[in-house]
Amino acid sequence: MFLSVLGVALGVAVVVAIDLANTSATEAFRLSSEAVTGRATHHIVGSRELLDERVYLDLRLEAGIKDAAPVIDGFVSIPSNPGRMLQVLGIDPLAEGPFRSFTGGVGSGLDLGRFISSEQTGVLSALTAQNLNIEAGDSLKVRFEGQEQSITIISLLEAESEQSARVLDNLLIVDISTAQALFGMAGQLSRIELILSEESEQSAQIAALNEFLPVGAVLERSTTKSETMAQMTRAFSLNLVALSLLALVVGMFLIYNTMTFSVVQRRPTIGRLRALGVTQKEIFSLVMGEALLIGVLGTGIGLLAGIALGQGLVHLVTQSINDLYYVLRVRTWDLSYWSLAKGVGLGVGATLLAAIAPAREATSAPISTVLQRSTEESRVREGLPRLALASLGLAVTAILLLVLPGNSIAISYLALLLLILAFATATPSMVVGMARLARPLMSAVGGVVGRMAAQGTITALSRTSIAIASLMIAISATIGVGVMVNSFRSTVEVWLEYTLRADIYVSPPGLVFRRNDATLLPEIEAILRSQDGVVGAYSVRTASVKANNERADLVVVGPGPQRKEGTRLKEGDPDRVWDRFGAETTVLVSEPYSFRNDIHVGDTITMGTDQGEQAFLVGAVYYDYGSDLGAIMMSRNTYEMYFMDRGVSGISLYAAPGQDVDALIESIRGRLAGKQEVNMRSNRSLREASLDVFDRTFTVTIVLRLLAVFVAFIGVLSALMALQLERARELSVMRANGLTPRQVWKYVTMQTGLMGFMAGLMSIPLGLTLAYILIHVINKRSFGWTLQIDITPAILGQAVILAVLAALLAGIYPAWKMSRSNPANALRDE
Amino acid sequence: MLPDSKHEPLLKVVNLTKTYLEGESERHVLRGVQFEIYKGELIVMLGRSGSGKSTLLNLISGIDVASSGEVFFGNRNLTALSENERTLFRRESIGIIFQSFNLIPTLTVAENMLLPMELTGRLSTAQQARALEVLEEVGLKDRSDSYPDRLSGGEQQRVALARALAHEPLLILADEPTGNLDFKTAGQVMDILQRLVHDEKRTMLIATHDRDILNLADRIFSLQEGQLVEVTLDTAMGV
Incomplete structure (x- = not known):
């Protein structure tokens, strides 16, 4: 019960954490973009995001457009706070009125004359000033493109509401002329903002404006910029979500396994209840009710853990966005109800979904066989050809989805999921085959104990195959993502080698x-x-x-x-x-x-x-x-x-x-x-810096990979616990026949080691398939890069070792428990 | 038929007690049990369900540990041995037959039989040959490669019997060996038991409430309220 709650919790935590990190980044971007966009419906920009300020004057004076405001925006760093960026908004306070409510305060609460006429003055929100340890009248040193300048903070803005506090946070508002000096944009603007009238009249206004605008100036909808930014990180975010869902898939295997175990454990009770007249429907409800409880508990814990984990991940995600796309500072991270609702839906939903099969298993067996475990194992073994066929069907569907024309990333991930399921459904057959092959070897190494350990993986196939499948999936994800990252890294290394030919690179x-x-x-x-x-x-x-x-x-x-x-x-x-x-x-x-x-x-x-x-x-x-x-x-x-x-x-x-x-x-x-x-880097240090950024970008991926392996580890632990507890009686009989506690250790260790080895071996073809799809399909569809696959034997060897170690580690507790238990207790429970 | 010698008991149980804690209270299952078994004897122990028969067998075999008292095999005090030593002693010297057969589902019939010997790590060809003989004696030679779940209840118990006998232990303990079998199958099993034990002079302690077994017994004990009392056949039949 504890393990299944933990499994659900981990799965939910990973999904929620990634979702929160993504949402927080998006929300932070929305706020920073809202800070500078305000109520503008359109804006005019120049060819290089620079616009001659005369366009503004002409617009006001000649075209007679009143609802227009010049804006310069950008970011500066603060030398006294390394790593801290301030968003700068250069405005004309006289034109601001209809655009931004908070900049209205600029006009009302301060010495307007000084703000406009003095060079290098600005205002900050009281909160930001407090964070920067600045008071009104102080001078704030800022740096742009390697040049340091001082801005005198002449006033502090008090936010009127929580919303405006968030918008104002980290924002330095300056007059247009100060911004021009700050960014070296003499005579230029970032854009001119406009509020055009109702939709119905807009097309005429737009046509008139386009007619009026000089060459190089373009009219755009204000949302265009946000859309472009969102588009930039779409693939990046989607890939993170997909990886987080992988943890949930492994979690689902874990739940399925635990629920099945819970049914098997209570088989005699269920048999007795059925004999006493409890209906199949009632048994089904009982098992599903229990799953619901596990789901709710696990989801609750998962949400809390996800929120905690999300705080760490939001930093990593923001770092990647800052390295790759645009300046972003996540000031507050957003606890979106939608993220939490998704976590609840996935956690409870996945638990119930995973519990359906075990619940049906509990209800569908006739009363006489409910008490017999071997019936289920026989059924699993008899069902092997059907499972193999299903596996083939899933694989073919996945391949068809992959070769379908189109660039949908979601469909690629669906194909990936189907392939994972194809391998999972093929697992029981593979386990039987491998156990038969391993039997002589295990027998040679461990005698009868080794032979039993090998045969045991077949005898309890319904348990072992689930544990092996979940470990295999997690390990194959490690291989897949590992090979993808390695291939990516080595391609980038070769590319850097080729591209970076100069000895020194200088840039601000x-x-x-x-x-x-x-x-x-x-x-x-x-x-x-x-x-x-x-x-x-x-x-x-x-x-x-x-x-x-x-x-x-x-x-x-x-x-x-x-x-x-x-x-x-x-x-x-x-x-x-x-x-x-x-x-x-x-x-x-x-x-x-x-x-x-x-x-x-x-x-x-x-x-x-x-x-x-x-x-x-x-x-x-x-x-x-x-x-x-x-x-x-x-x-x-x-x-x-x-x-x-x-x-x-x-x-x-x-x-x-x-x-x-x-x-x-x-x-x-x-x-x-x-x-x-200026930054002056030698060829070598630039190469190293580039690879550092590369590695930083994949930190989130590595964290997620480790979490998936951890979820799988819990899965294997739970499956082994289930196996060993189910076998308590069998082991007691063996103890009665002379199996020493040390031999119990040997038995459990050999069996878990074999299971880990099987999972490790099977994870290689799946992992390489995942890598191939990640590199040649998903990466292509997400980013369009050509990457050379780089498979190192080390990564495959590590995967097998990781699988065996995880399994062995998971076997320690059951082995310890079984070797210490009194066989008389199990024999008495007849 | 009496054993050859009654002077050197094979098994000597001295003042054996076993107490279980049930919540706050103690349940005394065995209260100072004393008895001896001599080589070649077939002892039947009667007793109602829950009277402590299985517990006594577990204490004799070293599967469980007594609250007090001692169990001697010859001069060897089993209760003074460590868990590991008891296990090693058990696999060499004791054969156990359970009511519910308790074959290992992961092993074939032959492997189940050879288990106690294989666990020693010294399985000889002679032992293997002997095991096959025993399997033939119980009529299952042709099923040696089958897994237990393919056998009927009677067949499974015959394998369990063969397993308990194959390594030629000093003492065979049987806990309700016919308890899970129908009348006819139980009869078959009893025939085999009788043949193997009496013909080969094995020493055996059978816990049962099957009165048909009583006719095979050299001595009969009854376990009542934690104490073991020797009874006559007539008394036992009337109990």
């Missing part, structure tokens, strides 16, 4: 590791290019652009041999594409971009540029594992032709032959001192 500190769109000061660029010991310096610029009506990352590469050398093409003619790339309106797209947007060589991408919309020809698709969102690669010449931007986001330096790279870094550092803080 960015906010998102994988997407650095910060700008190097022009003087820094000049210093780097003129540095002694540097024989080549190549620039890269990252910008966010609108391509085919979607936001996309544009990677602009300067001229040089590094383009060709560091890029491996998946599609396209390598001999011709590079000439065209430098000279014409040809761009390259990364593999994930090609996959997400179904864009291939020869297609065109329409990009919003500072010269208006422009079509670019896709010349090649290149391998890129830097971002699952994908990127478009453009030559610097082409970029400068269509965009006004002349900045660079990073420079890669090639050292002269024989030049000591570390000495070169030190020398550059000396020359840059006091100018702009």
Whole structure:
């Protein structure tokens, strides 16, 4: 009973924790986006998320649009609080009124003249100020792209409600001009927000606005940004949910096993009750009622554990989102009723579902055979061909689902689940086969005890096969995910080796590791290019652009041999594409971009540029594992032709032959001192940093994997307990016939070891199949990456060892209990 | 028929008591049981259900531990042995037949029979041959590779009998050996018992309330209120 409650609790805890972590991240994003969006229905943005401020003036003065507000938003770090980011919202308080209720307070509660006219002033919520240990009048040091600036906090905002407190948390509100100075955006805005009238009149207004807007400026719905952000993390979140469901599937096996055990244990009682006139329906209700109790108890504990675990996971999930997608700070984590309801539904539902078969088993047997355990075992053995057939059917259905055209991740996971079930239903037949093969060996090693241990796995097949199946599933998940992560990692390593060819990489500190769109000061660029010991310096610029009506990352590469050398093409003619790339309106797209947007060589991408919309020809698709969102690669010449931007986001330096790279870094550092803080990494350290981020991204996966193994361990423990308790009498008879307590240990250990070994062996084909599907189907459908499968014998060996160890560990308690029990007690209970 | 010698008891039980704790109260199942068994004797122990017959057999075999008193096999005090020593002694020297057969479902008929010998780790060819002989004697030679769940109740008990006899123990303890069998099958089992015990001069203690067995007995004891009393055949028949 305790073990089944624990099993349900663990399954529910994992699902709820992941759900809470995902929900909290989404909610945090919603709040931060709400903070800057307010009641705006639309906004106008520029080609690179930058817009000339004159557009705003024209809009107010010439087009006569009143409900319009200029906005600059971004993030700054706080040097005194390493790791802490503040969201900055630059506004015009005079235009704010209809947009954001909380910024209304800016106008009412402070010296408006000072806020607007003084440079470098801002307001914070009282709560944020308290967290940062700041009072009104204090100066707050902030850092953006390696440059430190001071903002004088002239007033603190008191939140009027819980909701506005959450929106205001971590928000620094400044005047537009301060924001422009802070982000180096002189004369520019992030966007102009608009409140357009009722839906019915909107289309006319939109048409008029589009007519009015200058080249490069685009009108968008305000929800577009949130949708894009949500789209970014969709696959990431879905994959986490799927992994958490795996723990629940293993948990269900555990519940099934425990409920069956509970029925078997009370077979005599059920037989007596049936003989006394209790109906089948009543027996069914009794067993299901008990399952309900287990489900409710387990779910209750699971919810509490899930909430606790979720707090840890939310940190990991947020870290990954920050590394890969966008800046996100989860201030409060959200206890969503929907997450809890899902946990309750899954926990109780899964328990009841898992209990149906045992409940039917208890009711369907005739009274005379309810008392005979062997009847059930005979039935299981007789049913082996049917189970094998079902397994085949499940496998075929899974394969059909996988080869179905389409990119549905949910269907891929359904196929994965069916394959797991196919292996699970094949387990009894495999156990019988393997036990027969193992019998002579076990006999040679352990004599009659070894033989009995092997035969015992067949005799109690209904128990052993469930325990072996749940362990097999958990271990195969370890193999599958392990091979996937390994393959991914080694592919990324090879890719980094290929791509990172320069000796030193210089860039301003960015906010998102994988997407650095910060700008190097022009003087820094000049210093780097003129540095002694540097024989080549190549620039890269990252910008966010609108391509085919979607936001996309544009990677602009300067001229040089590094383009060709560091890029491996998946599609396209390598001999011709590079000439065209430098000279014409040809761009390259990364593999994930090609996959997400179904864009291939020869297609065109329409990009919003500072010269208006422009079509670019896709010349090649290149391998890129830097971002699952994908990127478009453009030559610097082409970029400068269509965009006004002349900045660079990073420079890669090639050292002269024989030049000591570390000495070169030190020398550059000396020359840059006091100018702009930059990250300067050697080839090796950048590679290491990239792999660190990679490993951090998969920490959640590893945590989930371990939890699944732990759930399976509980499953095996429960199954072994059930087995050994059921065999109490058999062992007592053996004790009566001369089996010593030490031989009891040997018997249980050999049997559990064999079960673990079987689970380990069977987990290899399933694990590799899972890995294949994860890599070639789910990863493809989620992210579009081509990964080389990397199977190391170590990972397979570890899996078998893990299975055997888990089983042996689970056998310790039953072995101890059985060796200490008085056989007379079991023999007396006749 | 009397045994050859009554001077050297094979088994000597001295003032044996067994008390169980049932909640707060104590239940005295055996109260100072004393008796001796000599080599070649067939002793029948009568007693109602719950009178303590099985408990006494468990104490004699060392499966259970007495509250007080001693059990001697020859000069060896079984009650002074450790759990492990008692087990080793049991598998060498005692054969047990249970009411509900208690064959090991994971072992074949032959393996069940050889179990006590195999557990010693020293199963000789001669022992194997002897086991097959015994199996033939109980009429189940052709079922040696079958698993217990394929056998009838009578067949299972015959295997249990063969298992108890095959390793040629000093003493055979039988707890209601015909209790789970119908009249006809019980008769068959008793015939085998009689043949094996009397012809081969085995020493046996049978706990039963089957009066048909009484005719085979050399001596009859009755276990009443925790004490063992020797009774005559006539008394036993009237009990």
